Amino acid sequence: MFVPRGLLVRSIMSIYRDESPHVTAKAIECLTNSGETVLRSSLKLHSLLLLCFALGLCFNAVSATISSEQILLQSKAQTLKFDDINTSSGFADIKTPYNGFLFEGFFAFNPAHPRFKGIISSHDLNCAVSKPNALYGTRDNFESGQTSSFERRPSIRPANRNETFTLHAFSIKPLDVPLGLVTINLQGFRSAADDSLEWSVDFPAGFHDILYVQIEEFSKQAWTGLRSVELWADFHHGTVVMDWEFCLDDISVELTMD
Numbered sequence: 001m002f003v004p005r006g007l008l009v010r011s012i013m014s015i016y017r018d019e020s021p022h023v024t025a026k027a028i029e030c031l032t033n034s035g036e037t038v039l040r041s042s043l044k045l046h047s048l049l050l051l052c053f054a055l056g057l058c059f060n061a062v063s064a065t066i067s068s069e070q071i072l073l074q075s076k077a078q079t080l081k082f083d084d085i086n087t088s089s090g091f092a093d094i095k096t097p098y099n100g101f102l103f104e105g106f107f108a109f110n111p112a113h114p115r116f117k118g119i120i121s122s123h124d125l126n127c128a129v130s131k132p133n134a135l136y137g138t139r140d141n142f143e144s145g146q147t148s149s150f151e152r153r154p155s156i157r158p159a160n161r162n163e164t165f166t167l168h169a170f171s172i173k174p175l176d177v178p179l180g181l182v183t184i185n186l187q188g189f190r191s192a193a194d195d196s197l198e199w200s201v202d203f204p205a206g207f208h209d210i211l212y213v214q215i216e217e218f219s220k221q222a223w224t225g226l227r228s229v230e231l232w233a234d235f236h237h238g239t240v241v242m243d244w245e246f247c248l249d250d251i252s253v254e255l256t257m258d
Contacts, residue, residue: 077168077254081130082108090115091136097159100255105154109136111247121176123207127247129171134249139232157228158255164190167223168252172231173210174203175245180237181205182244186215188229197221210249225256 080099085092087110094103110116110132111125128134137154158165167188174182181204188197199219201211216222223229235244 077166077252080251080253081249082133082135083130085133087113087133089113094135100159100163101165101253102157102159103135103155104157105139105141105152106135106137106248107141108133109247121207124173124175124247126210127173127175127249129210129249134247136245137231137233137248138245139243140245153230153232155228155230156251156253160255160257162258163255164225164227164258165256166254167215167226167229168254169212169214170251171210171212171249173208173247174233175247176207177203177205177235177244179205180235180240182233182235182246184231184233184246186229186231188223188226190225190227197223197226210247 078099080101082094082098085094085108087108090109090113092108094106094108096102111120111127111134112132127136139151139153141154142152172184174184181202183200183202185200186198190196197219199215201213201218231246231248233244233246235242
């Protein structure tokens with residue numbers, strides 16, 4: 001069975017774990033002049049009901065229009081779940097392209113697969129937000145023996161070079177961190193060489209719930225017009241810095257033709 005080196009390293013390190021409405025209401029009071037005839041009062045009430053009915057129709061029409069526009073805008077985005085990939089052996093390659101995107105440095109994996117028992121903690125089964133699969137990322141996924149000094153990182157990019165994309169949201173976490181902390185980094189690249197976006201988040205030692213990231217809200221920037229996004233994780237403990245594994249799932253993206 002293929003087991004990435006990162007899983008084995010983390011399994012060994014784990015033995016060093018330290019065990020030691022407000023709700024407001026507006027009241028409407030209807031007053032009638034006691035001197036008016038019953039007929040005039042009835043006509044006024046009837047007119048008021050007709051007005052309310054007309055306003056209600058207008059409101060519903062406006063609401064329906066807004067809802068239709070929202071559905072239309074949202075339909076441009078797609079959420080990549082990876083659950084249609086066959087992970088019967090635990091890990092699997094991601095077909096090229098996958099829903100219009102190329103994934104490098106990632107494998108699809110099923111964290112609950114029986115072959116991972118004792119390798120992946122039960123606390124990390126939440127990697128797969130939508131069952132059964134998620135993505136497993138690490139710089140170790142690239143073939144060893146590279147002669148280039150350029151460090152390759154797991155990345156996502158459109159299969160069509162004439163397209164860019166918007167990154168809306170995703171779910172992410174490092175696998176078991178026995179000590180120290182892990183920083184997960186994202187860097188988005190646009191057409192201009194000097195135009196990039198960056199964001200990172202720290203996870204202290206221990207097991208973690210998967211983090212749902214709405215990237216514009218978290219980074220205070222819209223991740224639009226992207227040519228690629230790179231993701232990587234760094235383990236820190238004292239002076240030690242090394243690559244670490246992370247899982248990624250339910251990526252909300254939107255392709256745009258240049």
